[in-house]
Amino acid sequence: MSKSLRVAIAGGSGRMGRVLIEAVLAHDDCSLSAVLGRAGSASLGQDAGQPFGLHTGVVVRSDVEAALRNVDVLVDFTRPEATLAHLAICRQLGVKLVVGTTGFDEAGKAALKEAGGEIGIVSAPNMSVGVNLSFKLLEIAAKVLATGYDIEIVEAHHRHKVDAPSGTALRMGEVVADALGRDLASCAIYGREGVTGARDPSSIGFATVRGGDVVGDHTVMFMADGERVEISHKASSRATFAQGALRAACWLADRPAGLYDMQDVLALR
The missing domain is CATH 3.30.360.10 (Dihydrodipicolinate Reductase; domain 2)
Structure with a gap:
């Protein structure tokens, strides 16, 4: 990876979202470019670094399409319905996607597989x-x-x-x-x-x-x-999932379209 990877985080006001934001801010090869929050969240309009006492210049937004226009990869640990909505916009904009969301039904799994024909996706039930x-x-x-x-x-x-x-x-x-x-x-x-x-x-x-x-x-x-x-x-800490997700995001940066999982990222196949 020749440049800092521009990363967006979905669900930035949630427990896992905050851990992911903190991990991106500490990562040498990633930069925080966007943070998504659900409509009505008290965090909307706030700086994404506020929970950590930091100023990042990245504001939590609910307009997904606008937020993702200048990012390389979205990391999403939300809910199936939210992830699938984000997936449609990622396909539209050519943004790669790391999915740690669980609970997909068969239709949701099929949607991820179909989208893998157009964009790079790493999807795994556990990123550790x-x-x-x-x-x-x-x-x-x-x-x-x-x-x-x-x-x-x-x-x-x-x-x-x-x-x-x-x-x-x-x-x-x-x-x-x-x-x-x-x-x-x-x-x-x-x-x-x-x-x-x-x-x-x-x-x-x-x-x-x-x-x-x-x-x-x-x-x-x-x-x-x-x-x-x-x-x-x-x-013992959600940080292990965040570190794995960023490892997947960096690995995905140079990969062609396809649906991958952490076994691919870790060369365990």
Whole structure:
């Protein structure tokens, strides 16, 4: 990358948005060029650096098209409906996109895939480098432990998270199911209550915990008679997601149009 990457942040007044702004301001190869806020937000019209006691000269705006006219990449960790609206404008303006938003339905995933034919997009349910390394470890573990092991995925997040299971937990399930030649939609169990009968050995179970300020904990358990293998990742700060997102943005700067994920960014394929 030959010049400072002009970065825009969506959802600048949210918890993750503020972490992303702070990360961009501290990054040697990125400059903060725009910050988006939702209509009606108290932060609109304010300097994006105000929460940190800084003057950046970048004002939080709700006019997405105007805000994105002079940026290289938008980093978006908002909600599916907002991200898809931003996606349409990014396509129109030729702005690249890093998506950390989770909870997309099949239509939303299809829209991202279609847009990848025109602009560069990195989309991942978790931008943490450690989590994405865990995906690779899970692929290896699933292939080695393919027979005789029951698989359960447990995840915990803060009380404000609105989707469950988390996008990261679902992606972990997809990685394991793909490695085993299974269809996650057919073998996933998302809750158990009452008399459930014996466990189906081909199933992949999910358990969800919500409470407090947990940033994100994920554990995949491979359980057999006499032993248990666990692969876990615990995030203690949202900064890890921001650093991964900026790593993805810098990587994307020199890439052609396409839909990529963090496995591509980290050369783990």
